[in-house]
Amino acid sequence: MPATRARRRLRWLACRAIAWGICLGALLSAVGIAFRGIEAHARGALAEWRARRASPDGELLAMVRTPLPDLPLAPGTVVEQPLWASHDGFCGVRFEAGALAGAVPTSGEIIWRIVATDVPAGAKRRLATGTLDLGAARDTGWFDVRFPPLPTSAGARYVLKLLVPAEFAAPTPSLALYTSPEGRPTPVITGPTPETPPTTFPLGTALHLRLIYAAPPDQSP
Amino acid sequence: MTSPPSTAPLPPPPTATADGGRSFGSDLHRVLRHPFTAYLAATTAAVVVLFARAPRPYVVPQLFAEDGMWSSLVHTRGFLHAAFHGRPESDYTILGNILLLEAGKAWCHLVHGGDPLEYARSCALVSYVFVAAVVSLPVLLLRHRLPPSFLAALWLAGCVLPLGIHDRTFSGFEILGRVSNAGFVCLYAAFLLVWHRTTAAPRGARLAAVDLGLLACITTNPICAAVLPAAVWPQARAVWRGRRTAADVARDPAVVGLVLLAAAAAGLCGLPNPWKIRPREPVPPLDVAGIVEIALARSTLYPVLWPVYRHLGTGLVLAATALVVALVARVSTPRRRMVYLGGGALLALVAAVLVVFRPELGTHLRGYDGTFPDRYFHGQNLVGVALLVTLAADVSRRALHRRWLRHVPLALVACWIVAAVLHEPPWRLAPSQTLRPEGRLFALRAARAVTAGSFVDERFAPDPDGRFVLIPNPEGTPRKFVFPREPLIRALAARGYAVAGAANPPLRR
Structure with missing residues (x-):
């Protein structure tokens, strides 16, 4: 009798365990199927969004929201904007010009530099340099910096430096500044004199800036 | 004279049938009807809803904010150090958050062989499951307190509560699927656990399970300790009315359990020191309008006011508050008065804490211009939704004598749910899901x-x-x-x- 009772008990436990297993299995299967379906839909939507973001106009560094007062660049000023490339072939930066007194300055040149920040000590940091003709922004409202593609730029960090010569004549250039929900590192302004303390901006402020790549960026999230 | 004992054979027990299929069928039926099965089903469905609302943390995994810092501590210094020293300010413990990160680590080992690059995705999944489990708690804990239709409505309302996901802010990016902000829903869990504890009077293992849940809530979000006094309300009322003596109450397992719980919480967390919490930047002091916005509009009445939130002003909010209080006082049933009082007191306390120790929230809210940072209000808003649905159930119960009237409250709750779903449609990718495109x-x-x-x-x-x-x-x-x-x-x-x-x-x- 005790053996029979033990067998019955064991059978009851087994039945219960199997019943729970069936229920849990059904729930997990259902949620797994739903999860995969939603994931596939989300991946498609993100890929579509990335395709829109990585347009021929360049990949946005940070989303911009509402415009703020333009950032004037006095003679002797240095602007340092951290960048990070998401793909190989980083070959240019495009950023929106500001307008003082309703007009974009039509003449003059400022110096630009692309500096790498991830290099070991002693390695070359300045990757590219050149001058920017401010008059070129008169029609488009954008400044355009181009340099030879950097083959292994994916995931690397850089700084875009803009140097306004001390002897620059008025009207001074300016950059368009916006609020940004992304909270990315903001530009740092030094100058016009070495004694002037650097100007920083609260998180949530961004230049309207796009990164240019030599090849179309990979759209996969 | 007593009759002689019967010599007829005893009938076999019900499960010991010759037909094993019938036995298994009855077992399956019992499992399907078990309340825990309903809870599991609600949790899995909630996981799907929450994932659909904010899929980004899983699809493009990323250790965001404190998730990265705490994960690093978990990997290097271990569970205990991360749980008790994870916050640089050392103002409170984060036991629950670290438990979730450890669960993510375990899932990563189980499914992805410990691949560190899949760790963030595992943590996202754990976060969805945790929030879904909390949102589904009413299905388990309040099944004898609310009718099934209102239970389902409460569960669904908790899943679709507006969280600013479709705004161009970080709310949709940082709440669902993130471990660092999962602790805010512990307030809702604690509220439900205390409600269950005081009404269902669990004993033995069930009481221990409830108290362990409360301990986890308190050691994750210290403001959950505010619900503890409510846990002894039935015993205190019995002493007040002379039905029990203090000595008798002191021996009550519920009271003994609560004392042990409080001692364990104090031992693990220490006494909270909220003055250690300081805003990162100097903020202007809050004026009356700011206090009303944080304490009443965003923290307390948001579940009621969210459709018109951006059109509110101080006067409207104060009027709405008076109206809600009058409505609750008028239509609530006497047996639920303590639920409303307790819930209201909890919301008031949390609102006061936010006003005093987080004045920078006024700068973010910008005079009803937005609801960010929604994470700070997630727990209180869930409590508010629970009170709202409970009130609807009370009105429905009071209107039993009028058939057409008793369906109106549930219909209104259903309209609320439909409006919330249309306000933040889960089938559309929200702008917040595209912030910070990390990719590879x-x-x-x-x-x-x-x-x-x-x-x-x-x-x-x-x-x-x-x-x-x-x-x-x-x-x-x-x-x-x-x-x-x-x-x-x-x-x-x-x-x-x-x-x-x-x-x-x-x-x-």
Whole structure:
């Protein structure tokens, strides 16, 4: 009798365990199927969004929201904007010009530099340099910096430096500044004199800036 | 005279039938009707809803904000150190958050073989499951308190509560799927656990389970300790009315359990020191309008006012508050008065804490211009939704004598749910899901860190033979990630990343 009772008990436990297993299995299967379906839909939507973001106009560094007062660049000023490339072939930066007194300055040149920040000590940091003709922004409202593609730029960090010569004549250039929900590192302004303390901006402020790549960026999230 | 004992054979027990199928069928039926099955079903459905609302943390995994810092501590210094020293300010423990990160680590080991690059995705999944489990708690704990239709409505309302996901802010990016902000819903869990504790009077293992849940809530979000006094309300009322003596109450298992719970919480957390919490930047003091916005509009009445939130003003909010209080006082049933009083007191206390210790919230809310940062209000809003649905159930119960009237409250709740779903449609990718498009960036940064020899020991000090890799945040902010070295190198190599120098000198053990 005790053996029979033990067998019955064991059978009851087994039945219960199997019943729970069936229920849990059904729930997990259902949620797994739903999860995969939603994931596939989300991946498609993100890929579509990335395709829109990585347009021929360049990949946005940070989303911009509402415009703020333009950032004037006095003679002797240095602007340092951290960048990070998401793909190989980083070959240019495009950023929106500001307008003082309703007009974009039509003449003059400022110096630009692309500096790498991830290099070991002693390695070359300045990757590219050149001058920017401010008059070129008169029609488009954008400044355009181009340099030879950097083959292994994916995931690397850089700084875009803009140097306004001390002897620059008025009207001074300016950059368009916006609020940004992304909270990315903001530009740092030094100058016009070495004694002037650097100007920083609260998180949530961004230049309207796009990164240019030599090849179309990979759209996969 | 007594009758002689019967000699007829005893009937076999019900399960011991000759037909094993019928026995299994009855077992399956019992399992399907078990309340825990309903709870599991609600949790799994809630996981799907929450994932649909904010899929980004799983689809493009990323250790966001404190998730990265706490994960690094979990990997280097272990569970206990991370739980008790995870916050640099050392103002409170984060036991629940670290438990979730450990669960993510365990899931990563189980499913992905411990691949560090899948760790963020595992943590996202754990976060969805945790929030879904909390939102589904009413199905288990309040099944004898609310009618099934209102239980279902409460569950669904908790799943679709507006969280600013479709705004161009970080709310949709940082709440669902993130472990760092999962602790805010502990307030709702604590409220439900105390409600269940005081009404269902659990005993034995069930009481222990409830108290363990409360302990986890308090050691994750210390403001949950505010619900503890309500847990002894039935006993205190019995003493007040002379039905029981104080000595009798002191021996009550519920009271003994509560004392042990409070002692354990105090021992683990210490006494909270909210003055350690300071805003990062100086903020202007709050005026009356700011206090009304934080304390009443956003924190307390948001479940009622969210459709018209951006059109509110101080006067309207005060009028709405008076109306809600009058409505609750008028239509609530006497047996539920303590639920409303307790819930209202909890909301008031949390609102006061936010006003005093988080005045910068006024700067973010910007005079009803937005609802960000929604994470601070998630727990209180869920409590508000629970009170709202409970009130609807009370009105429905009071209107039993009028058939047409008693369906109106549920219909109104259903309209609320439909409006919330249309306000933040889960079938549309929200703008917040596209913020900070990391993609493969983390793996690229990890490969660079390994190639550059960025190795550290468990205290984050540079060590060429260190067992961990220090990965700077791709965005250049001071946050860094620390992962175990060998699993990371294996994971990168498996994905085809060139990690030159990965055949590293042997580690000193």
